[in-house]
Amino acid sequence: MNRLSADRVTVAFDGLTALSEVDLEVTPGRITGLIGPNGAGKTTLVNVLTGFQKPTGGAVTLNGTNLSALEPHEVRRQGVARTFQGGRLFRDLPVIDNLEVTGVGLGKSRAAAIAEAEEMLAWVGIAPLADRIAGTLPYTDERRVAIGRALMGRPGFVLLDEPAAGMSAQEADELAHLVRRIAGEMGCGVLLIEHNVGLVLELCDHIVVLDSGAVIEAGDPAAIRGSEKVRHAYMGTAADTDLPVLEVME
Amino acid sequence: MTAILQTVFDALSLGSLYALGALGIALIFGVMRLVNFAHGDVIAFSIFALLWPSTDVVAAVVAGNLPWFLLIPFVLAMGAGLSVLAEIVVFRRFRNASPATMMIASFALGFVIRYFLLMLFSSRPKSISLLPALSQPVEVLGARIPLLQLITILTTIAILFGLTAFLKRSRFGLEMRAAAENFTMARVLGVRANRVIMGAFALSGALAAAIALILGSQTGTADIQMGTNVMLMAFIATVIGGLGSLPGAVIAGFLLGAASVAMQVSLSIDARPFRDAFVYGAVILVLIFRPQGLLAGRGTKERV
Numbered sequence: 044m045n046r047l048s049a050d051r052v053t054v055a056f057d058g059l060t061a062l063s064e065v066d067l068e069v070t071p072g073r074i075t076g077l078i079g080p081n082g083a084g085k086t087t088l089v090n091v092l093t094g095f096q097k098p099t100g101g102a103v104t105l106n107g108t109n110l111s112a113l114e115p116h117e118v119r120r121q122g123v124a125r126t127f128q129g130g131r132l133f134r135d136l137p138v139i140d141n142l143e144v145t146g147v148g149l150g151k152s153r154a155a156a157i158a159e160a161e162e163m164l165a166w167v168g169i170a171p172l173a174d175r176i177a178g179t180l181p182y183t184d185e186r187r188v189a190i191g192r193a194l195m196g197r198p199g200f201v202l203l204d205e206p207a208a209g210m211s212a213q214e215a216d217e218l219a220h221l222v223r224r225i226a227g228e229m230g231c232g233v234l235l236i237e238h239n240v241g242l243v244l245e246l247c248d249h250i251v252v253l254d255s256g257a258v259i260e261a262g263d264p265a266a267i268r269g270s271e272k273v274r275h276a277y278m279g280t281a282a283d284t285d286l287p288v289l290e291v292m293e
Numbered sequence: 294m295t296a297i298l299q300t301v302f303d304a305l306s307l308g309s310l311y312a313l314g315a316l317g318i319a320l321i322f323g324v325m326r327l328v329n330f331a332h333g334d335v336i337a338f339s340i341f342a343l344l345w346p347s348t349d350v351v352a353a354v355v356a357g358n359l360p361w362f363l364l365i366p367f368v369l370a371m372g373a374g375l376s377v378l379a380e381i382v383v384f385r386r387f388r389n390a391s392p393a394t395m396m397i398a399s400f401a402l403g404f405v406i407r408y409f410l411l412m413l414f415s416s417r418p419k420s421i422s423l424l425p426a427l428s429q430p431v432e433v434l435g436a437r438i439p440l441l442q443l444i445t446i447l448t449t450i451a452i453l454f455g456l457t458a459f460l461k462r463s464r465f466g467l468e469m470r471a472a473a474e475n476f477t478m479a480r481v482l483g484v485r486a487n488r489v490i491m492g493a494f495a496l497s498g499a500l501a502a503a504i505a506l507i508l509g510s511q512t513g514t515a516d517i518q519m520g521t522n523v524m525l526m527a528f529i530a531t532v533i534g535g536l537g538s539l540p541g542a543v544i545a546g547f548l549l550g551a552a553s554v555a556m557q558v559s560l561s562i563d564a565r566p567f568r569d570a571f572v573y574g575a576v577i578l579v580l581i582f583r584p585q586g587l588l589a590g591r592g593t594k595e596r597v
Binding site for chain 2: 095115143144147
């Protein structure tokens with residue numbers, strides 16, 4: 044069966060354990076949420092899943108094949124794409140070029156890359172922005188470009204790292220709609236990493252909660268909503284930005 | 294009127310040299326954050342390539358006697374070849390080194406090239422007869438200017454347009470623009486890093502060779518030091534233009550050319566030998582008011 048999975052993934056360096064035997068599975072057409080307080084290891088896990096960081100223990104497998112030894116661009120070619128916090132577009136390049144260079148990087152001809160880039164911009168709803176310089180776009184459009192870039196080459200799996208950060212409620216709603224389409228229409232397996240727990244509870248079929256590098260809870264939104272452990276993990280870091288999160292969870 | 298026109302042509306042709314030099318430096322800085330101080334020595338190497346295999350005092354054998362349509366590609370290929378070789382042998386090992394380390398490596402490489410030439414050809418400038426037909430004057434709007442000056446300006450403009458089109462429209466150009474802005478991200482997305490960097494070195498080397506051809510035809514000599522002055526001005530142009538910004542490098546190159554020629558004609562006879570000092574003074578002024586350069590380059594922005 045098609046799946047992207049982390050099996051007992053551990054990342055330890057300099058006596059610090061960033062991830063400890065983490066299990067996680069993303070399957071096609073489903074949205075999996077990854078939440079946890081600041082510093083829980085969410086981005087580290089995404090880095091491991093996409094080849095940016097090598098696990099010191101455990102393995103990342105795609106449909107049974109071990110991805111752990113591959114470089115990021117090789118993982119990307121296997122059909123595991125990601126976005127980055129803050130977008131990280133080529134800000135001096137036009138929007139269309141941002142997507143096109145990804146297509147070319149995936150081994151397409153230039154013409155095929157342009158055709159797919161145009162199609163993808165239309166699909167994420169920003170076709171009129173094709174010739175704008177990426178760095179001049181408003182925040183929300185920038186995020187859509189980043190998502191469009193990740194969807195180039197129709198990856199089987201896409202990992203979205205805090206796509207709703209800094210968005211208003213309405214903007215987050217529009218984003219939620221797009222994420223649903225990515226899983227539904229495109230059949231992608233989506234891993235959604237978000238601070239906005241309300242959004243995750245609303246969108247995801249399955250949620251994994253990390254705290255201090257370990258999975259403390261996993262289950263459907265109802266199970267996560269009712270979990271004492273999760274509540275406790277967030278209470279423990281109530282001093283950071285997570286107070287509004289608690290309100291959402293009440 | 295003709296005097297003004299003559300001055301304008303002087304400024305444009307000198308600016309062309311500086312712009313071509315600055316472009317060669319900015320191209321490599323863009324993809325590697327390397328300030329390549331060996332660039333001037335690639336210029337010298339390209340011109341001496343005409344003399345091979347003879348190291349005699351009287352020169353221009355083999356390649357130097359080729360017809361122009363073979364000679365020009367030959368020299369461009371020598372510049373590009375040496376530059377690519379430098380990338381493979383030297384700079385590839387410093388990919389992850391700090392910009393300062395790479396800069397020192399480029400100094401070292403420059404010395405190696407210079408002393409290699411010194412060993413073969415000695416330090417005495419050699420007289421060469423390169424494309425002598427170009428020294429004839431032509432009349433443009435009443436001003437008599439050397440044909441070479443006109444060709445220099447037109448060639449530079451053609452190179453600038455050609456390079457812009459190439460970077461905008463070709464697949465390689467797309468990859469290079471992406472790599473110049475964020476090398477790590479480009480690589481992550483599958484951009485062929487080695488090819489992009491080698492391509493940048495090849496282009497930069499060919500630009501150095503183009504300067505060598507122009508200087509060689511202008512002065513009729515091959516001199517180990519011939520790249521040094523252009524290189525210094527070109528380096529200053531890349532800084533004024535905003536390190537890493539290609540349009541900035543070109544604009545600043547032409548501005549420096551204009552400033553040099555303007556001072557040459559406006560300074561009193563006694564002050565003329567100090568022309569460059571005045572130009573550098575102006576550069577310092579520009580940098581005091583705009584330390585990031587005229588067009589802020591990518592090198593000054595945060596990298597991922």
